[in-house]
Amino acid sequence: MKTTVALVHESDPRVRVQRVINLLGGMARYVSPGQTVLIKPNLVYPDPPPRTTDPDIIAALVEMSIAVGAKRVLVGESPSSAEKKSKGLTSRDVFEATGVFEKVSKVDGEIVFLDEDEELEVDIPEAKIYKKAIVNKKFIEADVLISVPVLKTHFLTDVTLGIKNLYGFVSQEHRKLYHRDDLSQKLDDLLKIRKPNLTVIDAGLAMEGLGPKVGSTVPLDITIAGGDVVACDAVGASLMTYDPMYIDHIRMAWFDGLGEARLENINIIGDKLEKLRREFQKPDLRTTAIYSGVTVIEGGVCRECRARTRWALDELYNKALLSKLVPLIVIVGVKPYIPDTIFPSNLIILGDCALDYFYKNSLNIPTDAFYGPGCPPDSTPRMVSKWAWEVVSK
Numbered sequence: 001m002k003t004t005v006a007l008v009h010e011s012d013p014r015v016r017v018q019r020v021i022n023l024l025g026g027m028a029r030y031v032s033p034g035q036t037v038l039i040k041p042n043l044v045y046p047d048p049p050p051r052t053t054d055p056d057i058i059a060a061l062v063e064m065s066i067a068v069g070a071k072r073v074l075v076g077e078s079p080s081s082a083e084k085k086s087k088g089l090t091s092r093d094v095f096e097a098t099g100v101f102e103k104v105s106k107v108d109g110e111i112v113f114l115d116e117d118e119e120l121e122v123d124i125p126e127a128k129i130y131k132k133a134i135v136n137k138k139f140i141e142a143d144v145l146i147s148v149p150v151l152k153t154h155f156l157t158d159v160t161l162g163i164k165n166l167y168g169f170v171s172q173e174h175r176k177l178y179h180r181d182d183l184s185q186k187l188d189d190l191l192k193i194r195k196p197n198l199t200v201i202d203a204g205l206a207m208e209g210l211g212p213k214v215g216s217t218v219p220l221d222i223t224i225a226g227g228d229v230v231a232c233d234a235v236g237a238s239l240m241t242y243d244p245m246y247i248d249h250i251r252m253a254w255f256d257g258l259g260e261a262r263l264e265n266i267n268i269i270g271d272k273l274e275k276l277r278r279e280f281q282k283p284d285l286r287t288t289a290i291y292s293g294v295t296v297i298e299g300g301v302c303r304e305c306r307a308r309t310r311w312a313l314d315e316l317y318n319k320a321l322l323s324k325l326v327p328l329i330v331i332v333g334v335k336p337y338i339p340d341t342i343f344p345s346n347l348i349i350l351g352d353c354a355l356d357y358f359y360k361n362s363l364n365i366p367t368d369a370f371y372g373p374g375c376p377p378d379s380t381p382r383m384v385s386k387w388a389w390e391v392v393s394k
């Protein structure tokens, strides 16, 4: 039997989410009286949609769950680990700033600050790389899990939808682990712990380009929902004109039998996907031959480091600092070629791989060079522009 995904195009977010759940047979198909429901929106930044899930969608799902007899409805999320580390951002800050705290409290939902909540170590025997996970305890124990992501492109995983949204349950301590090209495999492994009972993709305002934070807003007025998170993600990816099989974590999840990703095997009900599909601008990770006077030397480089290089250069350009720094050399990745001419230039070294190469080969690092530590490097645009201000103010 084909798995079913519902898709609704409607301008009012509350009407839209009610219609999409009705198409699936109503919330009672997913929530039984007396159960505890955990809703996981995408609330990693203290910013409005599309960086975060629409508060009205979250509140409507809380109300629908209570209406069918849920004993408790929890709404839990933790903040971006990069922003927590660099700016001290907490989930309390995000719930307040986005207005979700107020809207959910008004309809008798309970907020859970996942960065303060209890965690568990979990063995994942079928995992390929993420064998021992540290995740939020409620992620394991809630009777019903509802994933409510925003539809966005993502610089590292191409798209961020229902599967990627579960990453918020991973402990802050483990977030950076495998946050490289192997993140997709980690997401697939994480899904082996638990799949959401219901996924509701918020595409009221979506994001294209260099998501999930600095892309451009795309108003779509669409919600996609279903019980199979892989199928929901496949439909979401297709809406953005991606072939779902092109997206590593969607294909891996299908390959491992965690859900259906082949559109021909998905019964899409409601409004017509073909009529609503829109070409999304894909994340642009090109770094070389983009800005004059800038030479980017990549060794074997992960997408994560490449994206951070592009972010840093765009940031310097947008702040009118780049032209004052040229000639500029950026060195990134494993075993990069190091030219003899780096010293007359300003120099940026990004990531632990590139720095290790300098150390292992006893190469001198100029004292005024910028080094972005970490694998992947932390908060790169902010730190690079701080360094750039110091260089140009000399």
Ligand code: SF4
Residues within 6 Å of the ligand: 179, 180, 300, 301, 302, 304, 305, 332, 333, 334, 350, 351, 352, 353, 354, 374, 375, 376, 377
């Ligand atoms: S530091 Fe090296 S391994 Fe880590 S993300 Fe960058 S290129 Fe990849």
